[in-house]
Amino acid sequence: MDLSTTYLGMSLRTPLVPSASPLSEEIDTIKRMEDAGAAGVVLYSLFEEQLTRERTGLHHHLTHGTESYAEALTYFPEPITFHLGPEGYLDHIRKAKEAVDIPIIASLNGASVGGWTDYAHQMQQAGADALELNLYAIPTDMQVTGEQIETTYIEILTAIKSVVSIPVALKLSPFFSAMAHMAHCFDAARADALVLFNRFYQPDIDLETLEVGPHILFSTPQELRLPLRWIAILYDHIQADLAATSGIHTAEDVLKVLMAGASITMMCSALLQHGVDHIRTVEQGMRDWMEAHEYVSVRQLQGSMSQRQCPDPEAFERSQYMHTLQSYKLM
Numbered sequence: 001m002d003l004s005t006t007y008l009g010m011s012l013r014t015p016l017v018p019s020a021s022p023l024s025e026e027i028d029t030i031k032r033m034e035d036a037g038a039a040g041v042v043l044y045s046l047f048e049e050q051l052t053r054e055r056t057g058l059h060h061h062l063t064h065g066t067e068s069y070a071e072a073l074t075y076f077p078e079p080i081t082f083h084l085g086p087e088g089y090l091d092h093i094r095k096a097k098e099a100v101d102i103p104i105i106a107s108l109n110g111a112s113v114g115g116w117t118d119y120a121h122q123m124q125q126a127g128a129d130a131l132e133l134n135l136y137a138i139p140t141d142m143q144v145t146g147e148q149i150e151t152t153y154i155e156i157l158t159a160i161k162s163v164v165s166i167p168v169a170l171k172l173s174p175f176f177s178a179m180a181h182m183a184h185c186f187d188a189a190r191a192d193a194l195v196l197f198n199r200f201y202q203p204d205i206d207l208e209t210l211e212v213g214p215h216i217l218f219s220t221p222q223e224l225r226l227p228l229r230w231i232a233i234l235y236d237h238i239q240a241d242l243a244a245t246s247g248i249h250t251a252e253d254v255l256k257v258l259m260a261g262a263s264i265t266m267m268c269s270a271l272l273q274h275g276v277d278h279i280r281t282v283e284q285g286m287r288d289w290m291e292a293h294e295y296v297s298v299r300q301l302q303g304s305m306s307q308r309q310c311p312d313p314e315a316f317e318r319s320q321y322m323h324t325l326q327s328y329k330l331m
Helices: 027-036 048-063 070-074 087-099 113-126 146-161 179-188 221-234 251-260 269-274 278-292 319-327
Strands: 005-007 010-012 016-018 041-047 104-109 130-134 168-172 193-196 203-206 211-214 241-244 264-267
Touching: 005 241, 016 041, 016 278, 027 041, 027 087, 027 278, 041 087, 048 113, 087 104, 087 113, 104 113, 113 130, 113 146, 130 146, 146 168, 146 179, 168 179, 179 193, 179 221, 193 221, 221 241, 221 251, 251 264, 251 278, 264 269, 264 278, 269 278
Parallel strands: 016 264, 041 104, 104 130, 130 168, 168 193, 193 241, 241 264
Antiparallel strands: 005 010, 203 211
16 A cells, blocks of 8 residues: 655655654654654744844843943953854754654744745755745734735745745645635745644633733644645645645544645644654554555545545535535534
């Protein structure tokens, strides 16, 4: 049985790829994921804002109070001589490449066009096989329009494609007003893949401390419905590969999005909950189902239930809404 697939121009043994998460922070865990059957690994994201805060914090602590005593001005070197930046992340890429044989995909969340391009180029130089741009932003400025945000995303992609030769994937949110149009625009701007969808972590209020803080909730298989729909709609309409993320927990989840048209499936919550050996369980589940249903390859599955190929194309659009409501009956 052939479970191989292609993604970002790379041949992968299976469509099972751990997504960006804390699991990739340790080289030993990356090796364990490879041993469990991961076809590739997306590293945890490098956030430009974090690097900026580190530089700002160091500058503050090195210069605070130095005007009090003349000799204090020369006690520490000027902050410009400190090379704070993505060195730790770049070194992690190099070590991961040395430790495993599967592709290593770097993940970047920038805050400025200049930052995006600079770090992307350095990640390529460090040996990353591909780059995933994590477009994780909450647009709260009431003066910024949706069109401006969309234009900025296109500019970021275009700028990065101009400085790197490795494949570039975009990890998108589902909150575009015209998702199909934006997918077309990203495709025209030469995105090599679209990863659907980014999962925003929402804040929560602690009623005892009256503080607002993060509250991480694992994804559930029900969240698969959104990427499933859009992958099925976009499949065979754009050149970019399609990757499914959010809600991938079981072999059945993987099989569904492959039928919708995904090239690969990405898991995070399932691995955090069940351990990295869960990859092996999912792969065996895929093999069992495919054997029972006489499928011989992932390529035979891929896109077979996309909007273009399925018997009822309207099932992925609004006309199915009324049918769904009418199908529910109160007990």
